[in-house]
Amino acid sequence: MFAYARSLLNSVFPKKRSLEEDQDDQSLEHQTKKLKMEETTVADTNPEAQPATVAVEPTLIYRVKVNNLPVRDVAGTKKFLTKLGYPRFKKAPEWNYAYISFNTKEEAEKAKEQLDGQKFKKDILEAEVVIATEDSYRKRFMSKASEKKQKEEEANDTRTPSEKLADQVTPLHKVPYEKQLQQKERVGIKHLSTLKRTIANLKDITEKGRKEIEWARQPGALPCPISSIIPSPEINGYRTKCEFTIGKDLDGRRTVGFLLGLYRAGITAVLEPSECLNVSTTAKRIAKAMGDYVRASEYDVYDRSTKTGVWRTLMTKTQRTGDNMVVVQMRSEDLKPEQVEAEKANLIAYWDSFKDKPEDEKIVVTTLLFQIWNGDANGITDKAPTEVLTGDGYVYEELLGCRFRISSSAFFQVNTPATELLYAKCAEWCNIDKTKKTTLLDLCCGTGTIGITMAKSVDRVVGIEMVPEAIVDAKANAERNNITNVEYFASKVEDRIDIVTNATNEEVVAILDPPRNGVHASVIRAVRESSKINKVIFISCDAKQAMANFTALCRPQSNRFKGVPFKPTKAISIDLFPHSDHSELMIEFERIELPTEDEEKMKENEKEEETTTIKIETIETTVEETIVEAKAASPVESVTEVETTVETVVETEVETQE
Numbered sequence: 001m002f003a004y005a006r007s008l009l010n011s012v013f014p015k016k017r018s019l020e021e022d023q024d025d026q027s028l029e030h031q032t033k034k035l036k037m038e039e040t041t042v043a044d045t046n047p048e049a050q051p052a053t054v055a056v057e058p059t060l061i062y063r064v065k066v067n068n069l070p071v072r073d074v075a076g077t078k079k080f081l082t083k084l085g086y087p088r089f090k091k092a093p094e095w096n097y098a099y100i101s102f103n104t105k106e107e108a109e110k111a112k113e114q115l116d117g118q119k120f121k122k123d124i125l126e127a128e129v130v131i132a133t134e135d136s137y138r139k140r141f142m143s144k145a146s147e148k149k150q151k152e153e154e155a156n157d158t159r160t161p162s163e164k165l166a167d168q169v170t171p172l173h174k175v176p177y178e179k180q181l182q183q184k185e186r187v188g189i190k191h192l193s194t195l196k197r198t199i200a201n202l203k204d205i206t207e208k209g210r211k212e213i214e215w216a217r218q219p220g221a222l223p224c225p226i227s228s229i230i231p232s233p234e235i236n237g238y239r240t241k242c243e244f245t246i247g248k249d250l251d252g253r254r255t256v257g258f259l260l261g262l263y264r265a266g267i268t269a270v271l272e273p274s275e276c277l278n279v280s281t282t283a284k285r286i287a288k289a290m291g292d293y294v295r296a297s298e299y300d301v302y303d304r305s306t307k308t309g310v311w312r313t314l315m316t317k318t319q320r321t322g323d324n325m326v327v328v329q330m331r332s333e334d335l336k337p338e339q340v341e342a343e344k345a346n347l348i349a350y351w352d353s354f355k356d357k358p359e360d361e362k363i364v365v366t367t368l369l370f371q372i373w374n375g376d377a378n379g380i381t382d383k384a385p386t387e388v389l390t391g392d393g394y395v396y397e398e399l400l401g402c403r404f405r406i407s408s409s410a411f412f413q414v415n416t417p418a419t420e421l422l423y424a425k426c427a428e429w430c431n432i433d434k435t436k437k438t439t440l441l442d443l444c445c446g447t448g449t450i451g452i453t454m455a456k457s458v459d460r461v462v463g464i465e466m467v468p469e470a471i472v473d474a475k476a477n478a479e480r481n482n483i484t485n486v487e488y489f490a491s492k493v494e495d496r497i498d499i500v501t502n503a504t505n506e507e508v509v510a511i512l513d514p515p516r517n518g519v520h521a522s523v524i525r526a527v528r529e530s531s532k533i534n535k536v537i538f539i540s541c542d543a544k545q546a547m548a549n550f551t552a553l554c555r556p557q558s559n560r561f562k563g564v565p566f567k568p569t570k571a572i573s574i575d576l577f578p579h580s581d582h583s584e585l586m587i588e589f590e591r592i593e594l595p596t597e598d599e600e601k602m603k604e605n606e607k608e609e610e611t612t613t614i615k616i617e618t619i620e621t622t623v624e625e626t627i628v629e630a631k632a633a634s635p636v637e638s639v640t641e642v643e644t645t646v647e648t649v650v651e652t653e654v655e656t657q658e
């Protein structure tokens with residue numbers, strides 16, 4: 001009888017689901033499972049990981065080996081390294097060390113500096129930078145079984161080499177564009193829900209901290225609204241920058257194109273990009289013409305395994321203004337200076353000859369650059385100078401009514417029409433109040449595009465960028481577009497956090513458009529501590545990797561993260577990379593508003609009164625409903641008995657709840 005009444009009550013007072021249960025609801029779980037697969041590919045073929053090569057090109061892996069870690073305590077190590085900004089590492093339980101991978105030597109050295117000498121548990125950590133070839137790295141971490149499986153898969157692979165290359169460079173090329181967009185939209189949703197869950201599940205949070213992350217503890221999967229993905233206006237041939245390898249194809253013929261990504265007995269095959277949908281017709285034509293040139297050359301192409309040969313890399317920047325930059329890289333160790341000079345003259349004459357060709361073969365190279373590189377790393381490098389052979393050494397691009405100069409080493413988004421949509425949306429979200437004096441912090445500003453296109457609606461723009469050539473471009477770009485309220489700093493943002501911290505004006509808005517792995521944690525700390533910044537627009541081309549930044553921006557205040565935290569308020573994905581599995585995710589973060597002490601007290605009182613009233617009202621209704629239901633469902637029992645029992649249970653409920 002009592003159980004019956006209890007079950008009736010349970011149907012009216014359902015057991016409260018935890019927030020975690022709410023978040024993990026069926027549909028999301030299903031979505032997450034589906035997305036797990038996508039997630040793995042995101043990390044492997046990120047557009048900015050290999051912005052120029054498109055194909056998987058890196059041959060050197062930069063890792064930091066962290067020694068003196070506790071054996072077995074992987075969870076503790078994860079907590080410790082995540083706190084320092086390194087959530088991804090490799091450690092087997094029996095190792096007393098871990099490996100953290102980086103894209104560049106500089107990043108690895110920085111991490112080494114940070115980790116070396118840190119105290120963890122009872123030990124002082126020792127960190128060292130380890131550089132390995134991708135091949136040896138793969139062997140080190142690939143088990144015999146997976147190596148065998150891969151070999152079997154390769155043997156059963158019936159695709160032509162061109163198809164393999166297309167699958168590698170543009171993995172979604174067979175998926176209808178509408179479906180690609182749906183897939184990318186789901187990825188954005190998944191990242192947002194991960195952010196919410198990560199914040200909600202943070203451990204050791206004080207009562208005050210809980211209030212700061214109240215938004216993450218609300219029911220529902222998403223922390224903020226996400227708008228429909230913005231498609232790319234152009235879906236084929238949109239890439240303005242490509243970096244091609246000069247090597248040999250599967251038949252040993254000298255070829256200019258992308259690495260097929262297969263290593264067979266030290267041989268790396270290069271294939272023409274003819275089937276790659278994202279490469280522009282001009283870039284394909286340039287690659288083909290350079291192929292003809294190296295085939296006719298008396299010098300061989302560079303061989304990565306023996307480190308011999310001459311022709312190494314070709315980079316193209318093909319803008320919609322009609323400007324085309326070609327950068328040719330060679331190894332000169334075996335050549336005499338006069339042979340190098342003769343080759344430069346040949347290249348000038350060669351590219352010049354394409355200006356007068358029939359329309360379908362015509363190539364107008366507006367600037368030709370040349371780089372000598374005898375080092376190991378592959379690709380155009382900033383460690384060697386680039387010589388301008390023809391033109392002024394720049395290409396120019398039009399974007400949102402402004403004209404931008406781009407040098408060979410400067411970053412510029414590779415899909416111009418989609419970038420216009422991204423920046424226009426970013427400006428809309430900045431929602432600049434023109435009656436107020438606003439400073440716009442353009443962090444990781446590249447050639448200054450975002451700040452310059454928005455400069456007229458703000459009082460001041462401050463741009464920080466680590467590539468000095470890009471800052472020279474940014475200054476020239478501001479001048480060219482008659483923008484006078486900008487200031488630029490050639491530095492890593494983390495080395496000039498004073499600029500972030502000291503930014504003052506009536507309003508300060510920060511736009512963070514970092515590389516795929518985000519910014520150093522100190523930048524996020526500076527943004528949080530700069531009380532004038534109330535809005536951050538974060539543009540990320542790899543939200544999975546930027547998650548540590550998002551979390552750092554939103555986590556409650558602590559000794560390490562001071563300053564009132566932010567919360568995500570809206571988000572949108574923009575597809576800058578059709579046929580690849582990447583897109584940009586833009587998130588608006590706003591500083592949370594904490595109630596004052598008085599407001600807090602008033603709220604508490606109101607809440608208490610409200611809860612009591614609601615509970616009493618609910619209980620009254622419940623008693624009535626329950627009695628009616630009980631009467632209907634229990635003809636054999638005495639109605640009075642049912643009434644009494646139900647009332648007893650309700651009273652007990654009231655007592656416990658109050």
Ligand SMILES: C[S@@+](CC[C@H](N)C(=O)[O-])C[C@H]1O[C@@H](n2cnc3c(N)ncnc32)[C@H](O)[C@@H]1O
Pocket residue numbers: 410411412413443444445446447448449450464465466467470491492493494513514515516519520
């Ligand atoms: C995704 S790009 C964005 C550039 C620019 N906002 C644009 O849209 O053209 C990232 C830029 O951050 C720069 N960068 C990378 N790490 C940096 C750091 N630690 N400090 C400052 N700039 C950095 C890169 O050189 C690159 O220009």
